[in-house]
Amino acid sequence: MKICVCAKQVPDTNEVKIDPVKGTLIRTGVPSILNPDDANALEAALCLKDKYPDTKVYVVSMGPAQADYMLRECLAMGADEAVLLSDRAFGGADTCATSVSIAAGIKKIGDFDIIFGGRQAIDGDTAQVGPQVAHRLGIPVITYVEAIEEVSDKKIRVRRQLEDGYELIETALPCFLTCVKELNTPRYMSVAGIMDAYEKEITVYGREDLALTPEECGLKASPTRVFKSFTPPPKGKGEMLSGTVNEMAAELTDRLRKAHLI
Amino acid sequence: MAELRDLSAYHDVWVFAEQREKKLMPVGIELLGEGRKLADAAGCRLCAVICGSDIDDIINELFEYGAEVVYYAQDKRLDQYTTDGYSKVIGDAIDKYKPEIVLLGATHIGRDLGPCLAVNCNTGLTADCTKLEIDPETKQIMQTRPAFGGNLMATIICPEHRPQMSTVRPGVMEKPSKQPGRKGDLIKLDINLADSDIRTKVLEVVKTAKEAVSLTDAEIIVSGGMGLGNAEGFKLLKQLADKLNATVAASRAAVDAGWIDHAYQVGQTGTTVKPKIYFACGISGAIQHIAGMQNSGLIIAINTNEDAPIFDIADIGITGDLYKVIPAIIEELG
Numbered sequence: 001m002k003i004c005v006c007a008k009q010v011p012d013t014n015e016v017k018i019d020p021v022k023g024t025l026i027r028t029g030v031p032s033i034l035n036p037d038d039a040n041a042l043e044a045a046l047c048l049k050d051k052y053p054d055t056k057v058y059v060v061s062m063g064p065a066q067a068d069y070m071l072r073e074c075l076a077m078g079a080d081e082a083v084l085l086s087d088r089a090f091g092g093a094d095t096c097a098t099s100v101s102i103a104a105g106i107k108k109i110g111d112f113d114i115i116f117g118g119r120q121a122i123d124g125d126t127a128q129v130g131p132q133v134a135h136r137l138g139i140p141v142i143t144y145v146e147a148i149e150e151v152s153d154k155k156i157r158v159r160r161q162l163e164d165g166y167e168l169i170e171t172a173l174p175c176f177l178t179c180v181k182e183l184n185t186p187r188y189m190s191v192a193g194i195m196d197a198y199e200k201e202i203t204v205y206g207r208e209d210l211a212l213t214p215e216e217c218g219l220k221a222s223p224t225r226v227f228k229s230f231t232p233p234p235k236g237k238g239e240m241l242s243g244t245v246n247e248m249a250a251e252l253t254d255r256l257r258k259a260h261l262i
Numbered sequence: 263m264a265e266l267r268d269l270s271a272y273h274d275v276w277v278f279a280e281q282r283e284k285k286l287m288p289v290g291i292e293l294l295g296e297g298r299k300l301a302d303a304a305g306c307r308l309c310a311v312i313c314g315s316d317i318d319d320i321i322n323e324l325f326e327y328g329a330e331v332v333y334y335a336q337d338k339r340l341d342q343y344t345t346d347g348y349s350k351v352i353g354d355a356i357d358k359y360k361p362e363i364v365l366l367g368a369t370h371i372g373r374d375l376g377p378c379l380a381v382n383c384n385t386g387l388t389a390d391c392t393k394l395e396i397d398p399e400t401k402q403i404m405q406t407r408p409a410f411g412g413n414l415m416a417t418i419i420c421p422e423h424r425p426q427m428s429t430v431r432p433g434v435m436e437k438p439s440k441q442p443g444r445k446g447d448l449i450k451l452d453i454n455l456a457d458s459d460i461r462t463k464v465l466e467v468v469k470t471a472k473e474a475v476s477l478t479d480a481e482i483i484v485s486g487g488m489g490l491g492n493a494e495g496f497k498l499l500k501q502l503a504d505k506l507n508a509t510v511a512a513s514r515a516a517v518d519a520g521w522i523d524h525a526y527q528v529g530q531t532g533t534t535v536k537p538k539i540y541f542a543c544g545i546s547g548a549i550q551h552i553a554g555m556q557n558s559g560l561i562i563a564i565n566t567n568e569d570a571p572i573f574d575i576a577d578i579g580i581t582g583d584l585y586k587v588i589p590a591i592i593e594e595l596g
Contacts, residue, residue: 013411126389128377140461165469223386223423229416238577249590
């Protein structure tokens with residue numbers, strides 16, 4: 001099988017802090033990581049490779065040159081090839097424009113049986129690029145995949161997570177699956193993998209390699225614009241109750257009753 | 263890509279009315295409430311679009327909640343959501359009737375449908391909006407959403423493409439009041455869908471949440487985090503919840519620890535809630551969690567760590583061991 005994994009390097013939003021004085025994002029010192037859901041996507045691909053050893057796993061990412069580090073992490077986990085789509089022309093892309101470039105990158109690498117992506121990236125949380133890439137490639141998409149029940153060379157059966165359960169869905173290959181964290185536990189990089197990862201070449205494709213016009217890329221191809229961004233106004237600190245546990249419990253219930261909340 | 267269009271050809275606000283098993287999802291009603299405000303501000307009609315069959319009751323409901331027009335894709339093959347079926351039929355309807363704005367609930371279905379519709383219609387989509395407004399001058403929709411895990415808010419516009427599309431998280435917008443007996447125009451959509459267009463087959467729909475978890479409708483929520491220490495802690499929260507006729511919920515950390523099903527998760531990647539009272543028990547207050555509950559009426563935080571960020575947004579804070587504080591509250595409630 002030939003499998004593609006779409007991955008993104010993201011700032012670890014758990015580490016992002018707000019400057020308490022300026023009210024702005026502090027991004028210095030925030031580590032860049034492989035987007036968590038994408039790690040589940042890669043793990044899903046590697047599990048299939050474990051089962052079908054003639055499987056080849058490609059990782060594709062769009063981003064700046066620094067994404068090289070994240071791609072080597074993917075190689076160290078067990079991916080065979082890594083491709084970085086990187087060009088100034090891709091800058092400022094919204095999800096719509098991003099999906100055009102990634103779909104073109106995947107097409108250039110070749111025909112895949114399965115393409116995996118994460119459900120969403122933690123910097124934007126949009127969950128849009130995966131289904132949009134699939135739609136542009138003209139293949140069926142199943143989002144929120146939480147379990148893979150069966151794979152043959154022709155079809156796949158998966159569980160698609162819903163808010164209160166799941167759908168059991170079958171589709172023919174090739175297809176695009178976006179993965180949630182419940183799907184698996186991503187493996188660690190192996191020592192041998194890390195050694196190999198630094199030997200390997202990472203293929204870089206720019207706009208011209210993908211035969212895209214400047215109008216098809218980046219900001220120019222983005223229907224949406226960021227009009228403004230701001231940090232949410234902090235809510236004022238509330239009141240801390242004091243006294244013994246019983247006194248605080250009594251004070252609390254008293255207030256709730258007086259406010260007719262209970 | 264950047265083809266210029268005649269933007270003046272686009273009118274009306276459309277709301278995707280999502281039905282599952284012939285029941286309208288609550289977010290559909292919330293969107294009608296929000297859609298009404300936008301339609302009034304933009305000076306256009308509020309319409310709903312719905313797919314399925316034998317759903318006359320829902321269609322009446324859509325009129326009663328304020329839709330002036332309901333576009334109905336009546337087809338048994340659309341009873342169950344599929345990406346291909348819905349994105350084809352609704353995409354065709356958008357091309358034909360040209361709405362100016364399309365709103366979808368940011369459910370697991372809306373977040374699947376929206377991106378594909380946006381590609382079909384060659385337009386932009388803004389995900390998980392928490393605030394929508396019409397710019398009085400340009401009449402464009404200003405779509406505000408959290409990014410970077412809720413650390414940053416961004417207002418997004420879609421200046422040169424139509425329709426302007428947004429998904430909105432369930433529980434964020436207010437439901438409008440129902441006007442019993444209110445009627446509107448029903449337009450049945452032409453359906454140009456071959457069986458082979460639907461490439462995924464839904465074999466089964468399984469409900470796993472033991473009870474229907476309706477966090478968005480809950481008036482009081484008792485939520486637990488890592489401070490519970492173990493899954494057993496949710497039993498204590500359930501006791502408090504039962505006293506208050508409340509619903510139990512959890513932080514992502516507690517869900518990730520495997521103590522409770524993800525259906526109970528409140529936060530950026532879980533459910534957004536807006537109850538009258540939110541008890542945060544043993545929840546430190548990661549920004550992702552706060553993003554999902556900060557609009558609650560009254561936030562009560564119980565935590566052993568007096569420096570926990572949750573206290574920065576709580577209305578009432580209690581520093582102490584929740585295993586002592588909660589039983590004391592239960593006793594006070596009698």
